[in-house]
Amino acid sequence: MKKTILKLVAVSTLALSLTAISVPHTKASAATTYQVQNGDTFWLIGKEYGVSVKNLMATNKKSSDLLFVGDKLAIPQTITAEEKDLLARLVHAEAKGEPYAGKVAVATVVLNRVDSSLFPNDIKSVIYQKDQGYYAFSPVQDGAINEPADAEAKEAVQEALAYHGMGNGSLYFYNPKTATSDWITSRAVTTTIGNHVFAK
Incomplete structure (x- = not known):
């Protein structure tokens, strides 16, 4: 014993x-x-x-x-690891070849949409939101969202999360060379980074 x-x-x-x-x-x-x-x-x-x-x-x-x-x-609660990964994959697909600041800005648009009463109130719902049969983000439509994010996209998400609430309220971004919507080009421009125009 x-x-x-x-x-x-x-x-x-x-x-x-x-x-x-x-x-x-x-x-x-x-x-x-x-x-x-x-x-x-x-x-x-x-x-x-x-x-x-x-x-x-x-x-x-x-x-x-x-x-x-x-x-x-x-340390206050932040988004889940799954949400970070999803957001990083969107950033990777949407802003491939764009400057790092543009990647941060794309992630910031998603976070701003979560905060806005005009959009769903969580990251997954914002990213997978549909309007008239089309997804809000083309990488969801064409499947590029399923590609793994690179290190820079992950870093951009971390920076966007730290910066959250201090920006100029961008809710949209588009490439003026490829945009076909007159509505999107009528939005108030907040900044231009690389090939993307950001607006609210």
Whole structure:
């Protein structure tokens, strides 16, 4: 009996030790808190976790950009890994060959649509939205959405998530060389990046 108890204690201690070794200490488990390190900024933390800088600051009741090493920040919830992957695949398909800033802007359009009362309120529904039998985004229509995203598209999504809520409200984008809709070209232009015009 005594030997069995000692074995159980030894096994339990070993299991706890292995768990402690395998969990990194720089970030809390489940990514709910983060300890500020030298060189950190809200922007870098927001981009790493894919959370809005505005939301990160509001969650932690911060009114300035000032951070102190050792501070613990609560990391607000962000979109799911599946939503990030879907958004990155859309960015990859829609903005292949476009500048990095244009990829960030495409991801931002989707996030802005989620926030807008004119569109569905989640990423998947926005991306797969249909109007008069056609999908809102051509890669969904032609199947290019199913191609895996490259590293730059994934990075652009992380940046768009960090930037979320600080842009100029773009809800649409189009290539003026190929656009056939008079309606889309009548929208107020917010910016032009590469071959895409962004509008609201």
